[in-house]
Amino acid sequence: MKTTEIKARTENDGIPNAENNTGIENHKKAAGHFQAAANSHLQAAKHHENGNHDKAAKCTVNAHGHSCLGYEAQKKDAKYHASI
Numbered sequence: 160m161k162t163t164e165i166k167a168r169t170e171n172d173g174i175p176n177a178e179n180n181t182g183i184e185n186h187k188k189a190a191g192h193f194q195a196a197a198n199s200h201l202q203a204a205k206h207h208e209n210g211n212h213d214k215a216a217k218c219t220v221n222a223h224g225h226s227c228l229g230y231e232a233q234k235k236d237a238k239y240h241a242s243i
Contacts, residue, residue, distance in 0.1 A: 178239070185236035192229030196222045 199222035206215035 182236060182239055185232050185239070189229045189232035189236065192225045192232065196225035196229060199225060 199218045203215040203218035203222065206212070206218060
């Protein structure tokens with residue numbers, strides 16, 4: 160009966176630079192979109208407080224779009240991490 164060792168990856172354990180850069184870019188894209196979504200939500204709240212409900216609605220739609228794009232970047236990165 161053979162035993163198999165499972166080696167845990169370390170920080171610099173055979174990950175090619177191109178793949179590492181792709182992972183970094185996915186994280187940055189996700190973070191940028193989530194930050195933009197948060198800012199849009201904050202703007203929407205201010206517009207609601209000021210009674211500008213149409214502007215608030217536009218900010219809410221903008222926030223939703225950024226959240227979706229952030230989620231897509233996050234999903235790409237999760238697939239990458241699942242495959243290594």
